[in-house]
Amino acid sequence: MADNICLVGHKKEIMAVHDAMDVLSGKWKISIISSICYYNERRFSDILSDVSGISNKMLSKELKELEVNKLIKRSVIDTQPVTVKYNLTEYGRTLKTIINNLADWGMEHRKVITGR
Amino acid sequence: MADNICLVGHKKEIMAVHDAMDVLSGKWKISIISSICYYNERRFSDILSDVSGISNKMLSKELKELEVNKLIKRSVIDTQPVTVKYNLTEYGRTLKTIINNLADWGMEHRKVITGR
DNA sequence: CTGTATCCTAGCTGATACTG
DNA sequence: CAGTATCAGCTAGGATACAG
Numbered sequence: 367m368a369d370n371i372c373l374v375g376h377k378k379e380i381m382a383v384h385d386a387m388d389v390l391s392g393k394w395k396i397s398i399i400s401s402i403c404y405y406n407e408r409r410f411s412d413i414l415s416d417v418s419g420i421s422n423k424m425l426s427k428e429l430k431e432l433e434v435n436k437l438i439k440r441s442v443i444d445t446q447p448v449t450v451k452y453n454l455t456e457y458g459r460t461l462k463t464i465i466n467n468l469a470d471w472g473m474e475h476r477k478v479i480t481g482r
Numbered sequence: 483m484a485d486n487i488c489l490v491g492h493k494k495e496i497m498a499v500h501d502a503m504d505v506l507s508g509k510w511k512i513s514i515i516s517s518i519c520y521y522n523e524r525r526f527s528d529i530l531s532d533v534s535g536i537s538n539k540m541l542s543k544e545l546k547e548l549e550v551n552k553l554i555k556r557s558v559i560d561t562q563p564v565t566v567k568y569n570l571t572e573y574g575r576t577l578k579t580i581i582n583n584l585a586d587w588g589m590e591h592r593k594v595i596t597g598r
Numbered sequence: 599c600t601g602t603a604t605c606c607t608a609g610c611t612g613a614t615a616c617t618g
Numbered sequence: 619c620a621g622t623a624t625c626a627g628c629t630a631g632g633a634t635a636c637a638g
Contacts, residue, residue: 386588396503397499410621416493421611457594460587461587469499469502475505538602542602607630617621
């Protein structure tokens, strides 16, 4: 099914893919989701070091967008100084498969561009 | 496996995901790949109408990048006027799974944001 | 049909500094 | 620790026109 869908495909699927990318696009979004996904629960500074190259400003901004889209949840713990943790929402967790696929493909891709 | 990887995840995977997005990011790239994938072989003007909203300039530009990354192949057929067709390369076809996942997720996502 | 060439602007982005 | 504020440069992307 996942294979021969390419023989019967249509505009609906293409638009669906575009819809998905609307939420996931952005230089860092998928990496951020990955970080939270792989560790299940993650703090701001954790993600900052997980995702190499991202600035705190960008992280802050993209986290907000992901939260608006209901993909992640932000929880403030009232310690001193304050602690904030991010989790995937149930909805966000539906992205796991995609994340895993992307990670697999990304590792193969790295081999292709560097390796051979 | 695809599930509990989230319990043992690491920076390598996050970077892999980022690598993947490096190639696939851009407002239209995934949609373009989808179009070619679903129809197996596609012309410039076909893609232009498949991917609603894209301009010829963007299509041209992103097609070039995808070609450079060896994901698609461009073939010129010497008719009058000239015909050009695009196919996924064998390597590009390795993205099928991801495309299908994204299409599935995108359709669910549309329900979530419009439906309920 | 399949693109290129210009022009133009919103907003993305990084760097740096600062706050509660 | 978890962000916000500000500045400035870049570039992604759209509109339009043109070319082979």
